[in-house]
Amino acid sequence: MYTYYLKRMNKNMFTLAIAVGFVLSLMQVYSQFPNTIKNKFFDSPYTMWLSTDSFHFSPVLFFVLLPLLASIPSSSLLREDINSGFLVQVMLHKPKKTILRGYILTAFLSGVILTFLLLVTNFLLYFLLLSATIPDNLLNSNISVIEKNTLFVGLYYTHPFIHAFLSICFASVFAGLFASFSAVNSLFLRNKYAVLSSAFCLQLFLLVANTLIKLPGGVSMVPVDFLRETTSANLSLGVSLVVTLLLALYTTYFSFEVKRLVW
Structure with a gap:
């Protein structure tokens, strides 16, 4: 059954998302x-x-656009099949809940894979340009990687490769959640472009909310900040996990709500 979702995924859109991500990645390498x-x-x-x-x-720009990049390959697939009437034909052979979860899982995995490829490629490219010297909090004080703006900062200075790999995995999984969030919104939105951009709109909403609502210690609740290995904003593991959990709960809950489907 899963081959059905792979065949339905728009390979051209996946290529487009990869291309845009690579351009942003190469822009960063060029600027450095x-x-x-x-x-x-x-x-x-x-x-x-x-x-x-x-x-x-x-x-x-890369991390601001990450929800959109992750959603492009297959998040609008469910809505496209609903609008075309193709989903009705599929439902003659499989239960509705199984089909719905298949679409959402496909969106999640495509978002994870796309983001992982983009981040790993950028990370490994620098090993062709620089030696793999372990960072030092004095010699590399110019980048200001400290406890306030970096999760597990001790690991960064002792095992930087593991720290970077965990950061890539976390960002990739969260991008998958962004993609599945967009896919779930096919239950409520009739326009596929609205579905496709819904995770990006969530990112913008959190950016505005983070400006208007100040958390204790000036901690950021915006994915564009805590998905990076280090950032200029203050970070909190608790806040990052809460935002991640809420997004995962939203996606999981509505994955079972077939009755809410808007035709």
């Missing part, structure tokens, strides 16, 4: 290239790659 050549601060891949770059616009 002069610093990579000079290497005044004993930099390494762990201090220069996309998720630790707090000095250029391209990393910010």
Whole structure:
């Protein structure tokens, strides 16, 4: 049955999302290239790659657009099949809940895979440009990786590769949640473009809310901040987990609500 969802996924849209992500990634590498050549601060891949770059616009743009990039491949697939009437034919052979969860799982996995590929490629590219020197909190004080703006900062300075890998995995899973969030919204929205952009709109809403509602300690609740390995905002593991859990609960709950489907 799962081959059905793979065949229904728009490969051209997946390629488009990958292409846009790679362009943003290469823009970040290009903006860092002069610093990579000079290497005044004993930099390494762990201090220069996309998720630790707090000095250029391209990393910010990448993580702001991440919900949209993750949703492009297959989040609107359910709504497209509803609008075309194709879903009715599928329901003659499989239970509604099984079909619905298949669409949402496909959106989740495509978002995870796409984000993982983009981040891993950018990270590994820097190993071709710089030596894999372990970061030092004094020598690399220019990037200001401290406890306030980096989760598990101790791990960053002792095992930076593991820290980066965990950061990539977390960002990829969250991107999958963004994609499945968009897919679930096919239950309520008739327009496929509204479905496709719903996770991006959620990101923008959280950005505005984070500006208007100040959490204790100035902690950010916006994914564009806590999905990065280090950022200029204050981070809290608790807040990051709460936002992740709420998004996962929303997606999981409505995955079983077939009766809410809007035809």
